[in-house]
Amino acid sequence: MTETLNFDVTTVTESxxxxxxxxxxxxxxxxxxxxxxxxxxxxxxxxxxxxxFGDISYNPALASLHYGQAIFEGMKAFKNDDDEVLMFRPQxxxxxxxxxxxxxxxxxxxxxxxxxxxxxxxxxxxxxxxKGEDNSLYLRPFMISSDVYLGVRPSQNYRFMIIMSPAGxxxxxxxxxxxxxxxxxxxxxxxxxxxxxxxxxxxxxxxKLAQEQGYTQLLWTDAIEHKYFxxxxxxxxxxxxxxxxxxxxxSSTILKGVTxxxxxxxxxxxxxxxxxxxxxxxxxxxxxxxxxxxxxFGAGTAVVVSPFAAIGYEGEDYxxxxxTEQSLSSKLKKALNDVRTGKxxxxxxxxxxxxx
Ligand SMILES: *Cc1c(COP(=O)(O)O)cnc(C)c1O
Numbered sequence: 381m382t383e384t385l386n387f388d389v390t391t392v393t394e395s396x397x398x399x400x401x402x403x404x405x406x407x408x409x410x411x412x413x414x415x416x417x418x419x420x421x422x423x424x425x426x427x428x429x430x431x432x433f434g435d436i437s438y439n440p441a442l443a444s445l446h447y448g449q450a451i452f453e454g455m456k457a458f459k460n461d462d463d464e465v466l467m468f469r470p471q472x473x474x475x476x477x478x479x480x481x482x483x484x485x486x487x488x489x490x491x492x493x494x495x496x497x498x499x500x501x502x503x504x505x506x507x508x509x510x511k512g513e514d515n516s517l518y519l520r521p522f523m524i525s526s527d528v529y530l531g532v533r534p535s536q537n538y539r540f541m542i543i544m545s546p547a548g549x550x551x552x553x554x555x556x557x558x559x560x561x562x563x564x565x566x567x568x569x570x571x572x573x574x575x576x577x578x579x580x581x582x583x584x585x586x587x588k589l590a591q592e593q594g595y596t597q598l599l600w601t602d603a604i605e606h607k608y609f610x611x612x613x614x615x616x617x618x619x620x621x622x623x624x625x626x627x628x629x630x631s632s633t634i635l636k637g638v639t640x641x642x643x644x645x646x647x648x649x650x651x652x653x654x655x656x657x658x659x660x661x662x663x664x665x666x667x668x669x670x671x672x673x674x675x676x677f678g679a680g681t682a683v684v685v686s687p688f689a690a691i692g693y694e695g696e697d698y699x700x701x702x703x704t705e706q707s708l709s710s711k712l713k714k715a716l717n718d719v720r721t722g723k724x725x726x727x728x729x730x731x732x733x734x735x736x
Contacts, residue, residue, distance in 0.1 A: 385492040387416075387500050389430045395507070402510040405548030407682075408518070412505040412544040416497045419526070420487045420538040428493055430500060433543065439528045443535045449525035450577035451480040454681050456516040456547065457502055457734070459509045460722030465502050465734040467519075468720045470495050472638045477521060480574040485534040486523060494521060495732075497542050502734045505544060513717075514549040518682075550682065554689035554703065555596030557612060557676075559661055560586055561694075565611060566633035567603035572610075573632050580614065587613070595692055597678075601661060603633065608658045615678030615686065616640040619659060620708050622672050627679075629656040639679045639716070645728060646715045652708065661693060668698040676700055677709045684716055685709045 392413045400410060411433045418428035444450050453473045458466045474494045481488055498519060502509070509517040521542045525535030563586035566572020571579060583598075590598050597613040609628055611617055616637040618627045625647045630636045644654050667673030668691065678686040687703045703710060718724040722731060 385496050386427060387430050387497070388427050389500075389504075390432065391430075391504065392432045397507055400508060400546060402512065402515060402546070402548075405510070405515070405546050407547055407550075408545050410545060412501075412508040412517070412546075414501055414504050415544075416501055416540075416542040418489075418493050418497065418540045420540070422536075425487075425490065425493060428497055428540075430497075430504065441528045441530055442524075443527040443529055444524035446530065447525075447532055448576070448578045449484050449486055449535055450522070451477065451484055451486065452520060452522035452575055452577065453477050454575075455498075455519040455521075456681055456720070457498075457509050457519055457544075458516050458721045459511045462722075463511075464722070464736070465506050465509050466720070466722055467498065467502070467732040467734065469638050469642070469730045470498060470732050472641070473521070476575065476636065476638075477523075480576055481523065483571055483574040484576050486525065487538045489521075489523065489540050493540060497521075499734050501542055501544060503736065506734075506736070508544065508546055510546055510548070516547050516720075518545045518547040520544065547682070552683075552686070554687050556594065556690045556692060556697065557597045557599045557688050558590040558593065558595035558692040559609075559694075560590070560598045560600055561606040562586075564603040565600040568632055570633065573630070573635055575635065583614070593692075599691065607660050607662070609661065609664065610634055612678040612686075612688075615680035615683075618643065618675075618677055618679055618685075618709075619664060619673060620675035621663075621667055623674075624653040624655055625708065626655045626657070626659055628659055637680060639681055639684060642716055642719075642728075642730065643679055643685070643712050646712055646719075647708070649727075650711070650715070664691070665693055665698055668700060674701055675703070675707055675709050685713045 415433045419426045455473050478488045523540045526537045526539045527535040600610040602608045676688045687709045690697045690699045
């Protein structure tokens with residue numbers, strides 16, 4: 381439970397829920413009836429407003445448009461069998477948001493606004509949280525600098541917002557991923573650990589080149605030697621090596637994923653050995669060839685786990701064994717989904733029930 385806070389609420393006169401077909405969801409294109417807008421002005425958070433979802437006008441000199449002080453989070457809400465709305469580990473996202481804010485020199489967002497705002501919105505738009513395996517409501521808290529000023533300096537004013545969009549089943553064949561050895565996502569001392577907008581802009585071009593070569597996505601390597609795996613696309617990366625779950629240790633260049641952490645804890649609870657350490661490209665490529673590396677997968681809120689079909693390295697494709705229900709990634713995915721959707725008892729304290 382968060383401290384209660386007053387929100388200035390304006391509800392829609394007519395819901396747009398009839399536009400929503402739970403059996404035909406396209407990610408990120410349809411938004412719920414309401415959104416939250418909270419402004420930070422003169423060092424103070426103003427009363428957050430809940431408004432009908434819609435366009436917002438902005439001044440062309442808005443600082444965030446020019447110098448990119450912009451951060452976001454990605455989370456999901458689910459409905460359990462009793463139609464209660466559940467969030468998954470929202471405090472971890474709130475804390476990570478403020479870590480991103482600190483690195484980008486932005487205002488800290490209080491829990492009452494971040495989590496309290498999510499709860500308030502979820503109560504109003506509960507009808508938009510879809511039921512059913514693999515369905516959820518995607519939650520997107522974000523913040524931009526809002527000074528109208530072209531000088532390069534930290535903005536004095538910020539706008540925090542939350543928008544929400546139904547997310548459906550993620551149909552996809554296991555991707556072929558390319559080990560990137562020229563471009564980098566993050567360097568030590570940089571902003572790789574922050575969920576800041578620019579990280580995603582800079583990843584588009586190398587991803588496009590990989591797509592032109594027939595790969596779905598990239599496996600990022602370290603900026604200095606291009607020898608060690610870091611992340612995959614916008615997910616953390618995990619390996620099954622000799623039956624153990626192995627994943628790069630978090631650092632300033634790796635985003636500390638909530639899914640990554642949850643999968644580690646679930647694996648440990650299943651008695652699987654977990655190693656957080658450096659993982660070299662050489663270890664994985666030779667391990668695929670000699671059969672010690674049996675699974676490689678991305679881990680993130682959107683898909684939970686995304687097992688890879690093959691890894692491309694220096695022009696050669698190394699094919700991974702097909703995933704079955706017995707694969708560790710399948711078991712971990714099921715275990716995490718069962719906790720997130722309230723199907724099994726939450727022994728970790730991860731599930732946050734939104735009171736109606
Ligand atoms: C969001 C994100 C992840 C995954 O984080 P989760 O909390 O598991 O969703 C991993 N890497 C990057 C670069 C990300 O932006």
